[in-house]
Amino acid sequence: MTRDEMGALYDQYSGTVYRVALSYCRNVQDAEDVMQEVFLKRFTLDRSFPDEGQEKAWLIRMTVNRCKNLLKAIKRRRGVPLEDAAGLCVNDEETGIWEAVASLPAKYRLVIRLYYGEGYSVGEIAAMLRRSETAVQTQLYRARRLLKDILGEEVTP
Amino acid sequence: MKNMQLYREISARVRPRAACREEILTVAEDMQSKKRRPVMRRICIGLAAAAVALTGTVVAVGAANDWNYQRIFTKYYSEKTGTQVQYDFSNIGMDINESVVLPTGTLTVESALVTPYAVCLSWNFAPNETVTLSDTDSWISIVNCFGTDHNAQGVGQADGTFDEQGVCHFTANLISVGDPFAGSSIRAYFIVSQIPSDTETGITQVKMEEDNYIMLEFSGSTEPGLEKSETSVHLTECAVKPCDADYISVSPLAVILADEYGSAVQFTPGDAMGTDLMETPCTVTAVYADGTELSPETVNYSTLIYTYNSEDPADIKGQRFYLVFKKPLETENLVAVRINGTEVPLT
Numbered sequence: 001m002t003r004d005e006m007g008a009l010y011d012q013y014s015g016t017v018y019r020v021a022l023s024y025c026r027n028v029q030d031a032e033d034v035m036q037e038v039f040l041k042r043f044t045l046d047r048s049f050p051d052e053g054q055e056k057a058w059l060i061r062m063t064v065n066r067c068k069n070l071l072k073a074i075k076r077r078r079g080v081p082l083e084d085a086a087g088l089c090v091n092d093e094e095t096g097i098w099e100a101v102a103s104l105p106a107k108y109r110l111v112i113r114l115y116y117g118e119g120y121s122v123g124e125i126a127a128m129l130r131r132s133e134t135a136v137q138t139q140l141y142r143a144r145r146l147l148k149d150i151l152g153e154e155v156t157p
Numbered sequence: 158m159k160n161m162q163l164y165r166e167i168s169a170r171v172r173p174r175a176a177c178r179e180e181i182l183t184v185a186e187d188m189q190s191k192k193r194r195p196v197m198r199r200i201c202i203g204l205a206a207a208a209v210a211l212t213g214t215v216v217a218v219g220a221a222n223d224w225n226y227q228r229i230f231t232k233y234y235s236e237k238t239g240t241q242v243q244y245d246f247s248n249i250g251m252d253i254n255e256s257v258v259l260p261t262g263t264l265t266v267e268s269a270l271v272t273p274y275a276v277c278l279s280w281n282f283a284p285n286e287t288v289t290l291s292d293t294d295s296w297i298s299i300v301n302c303f304g305t306d307h308n309a310q311g312v313g314q315a316d317g318t319f320d321e322q323g324v325c326h327f328t329a330n331l332i333s334v335g336d337p338f339a340g341s342s343i344r345a346y347f348i349v350s351q352i353p354s355d356t357e358t359g360i361t362q363v364k365m366e367e368d369n370y371i372m373l374e375f376s377g378s379t380e381p382g383l384e385k386s387e388t389s390v391h392l393t394e395c396a397v398k399p400c401d402a403d404y405i406s407v408s409p410l411a412v413i414l415a416d417e418y419g420s421a422v423q424f425t426p427g428d429a430m431g432t433d434l435m436e437t438p439c440t441v442t443a444v445y446a447d448g449t450e451l452s453p454e455t456v457n458y459s460t461l462i463y464t465y466n467s468e469d470p471a472d473i474k475g476q477r478f479y480l481v482f483k484k485p486l487e488t489e490n491l492v493a494v495r496i497n498g499t500e501v502p503l504t
Contacts, residue, residue: 006182018173036181043185088170097163116161117168156160
């Protein structure tokens with residue numbers, strides 16, 4: 001793979017990979033490390049994908065796996081907070097929803113990230129994470145329930 | 158009402174640093190110019206130690222010719238029941254018998270018992286003349302397994318026992334609650350350590366080296382009725398609350414309940430090494446097709462718990478439970494597992 005090809009691949013998917021890693025790790029440095037690992041793995045992978053959707057799903061799956069491994073490896077560490085909400089959010093309402101999602105357990109953040117942030121369907125998330133659709137729906141339900149507890153009101157799609 | 162559209166809009170603003178692109182592409186180019194090859198490394202712990210590097214060993218499920226597990230499990234279950242029993246695991250067993258000669262001896266991966274989410278691996282280490290043996294030294298071995306393109310992961314730790322030929326044998330169960338082992342490829346990393354009895358330093362933590370591994374490709378499992386269920390079950394009396402078991406898998410050796418993070422475990426039949434023995438957090442009943450049930454003959458229950466500071470952004474709470482019965486589960490006839498009154502069908 002040439003540098004231009006690698007660069008094009010990076011430009012196409014880096015946003016998604018980074019956001020998934022960030023939502024899972026909640027730490028900018030870790031997210032960047034995971035993103036680097038994932039792209040290096042992809043660049044050296046001797047495999048082609050039939051379409052962009054499958055390639056993107058593969059990258060997300062690799063990202064999730066790397067994040068899990070990383071979290072297990074670091075075990076306990078006082079992390080640097082996720083992207084500074086103040087720099088991203090323009091009002092209190094945005095800050096509230098962003099910080100509420102960030103405070104969810106990792107598995108719930110992930111499904112929220114993929115469902116609401118990346119626009120995947122429950123079926124696509126299930127296939128990507130190799131879970132049943134029921135499991136994904138359950139996690140989405142629990143995530144919304146937790147968000148309701150945190151925000152004090154229902155969330156809408 | 159909070160609109161998740163807001164979350165979507167904020168997300169779109171999140172981008173990696175511009176410098177990341179250059180860094181990654183530069184590293185990738187550098188890697189391409191210096192393609193790495195597996196190398197053997199010697200790791201010294203105590204008086205002797207070994208790390209193994211094998212690649213490309215392909216194993217497939219089939220009838221085992223020299224079945225090591227008969228002696229292992231016959232002994233285990235006979236001791237538990239107090240009578241001499243014999244069980245046949247040959248339909249899910251495979252012989253491997255791959256060896257590698259190391260500076261301190263020869264490591265041989267003997268065989269594996271493979272179910273979709275559990276691999277029972279047996280291996281041995283025959284130290285050579287460079288190793289000074291002592292009856293009072295203990296031997297321990299660790300195997301770490303990682304899926305190549307999958308999320309199959311497991312870690313096993315086993316105490317070694319020497320036979321009359323001076324070969325030290327190890328057996329450990331690897332459980333994955335990620336992807337199934339069966340049908341996937343895994344890299345297995347071994348470390349064998351001799352722990353001298355005349356030291357109080359204990360077991361030295363060994364850093365796993367990236368290039369030391371044996372590649373195992375499991376073509377699949379012929380064992381029916383072993384699919385993982387992802388029905389969540391709420392467990393009571395858990396050390397970590399709230400506790401929902403997201404993953405439930407069944408092998409002939411145990412019912413395993415785990416949550417999202419419960420992918421790496423260490424467990425040996427009859428010896429829950431590295432885990433805490435606790436009171437059972439739930440009642441588990443195995444339900445067979447003919448209506449008979451197996452419960453509650455649990456003889457061993459163990460859990461491995463991760464608990465971290467809830468205020469830590471990298472906070473992890475994970476746990477898994479192994480419920481081992483006095484006799485192997487007849488998985489081909491098993492139709493469900495009932496946990497705390499919730500019946501989870503096995504597909």
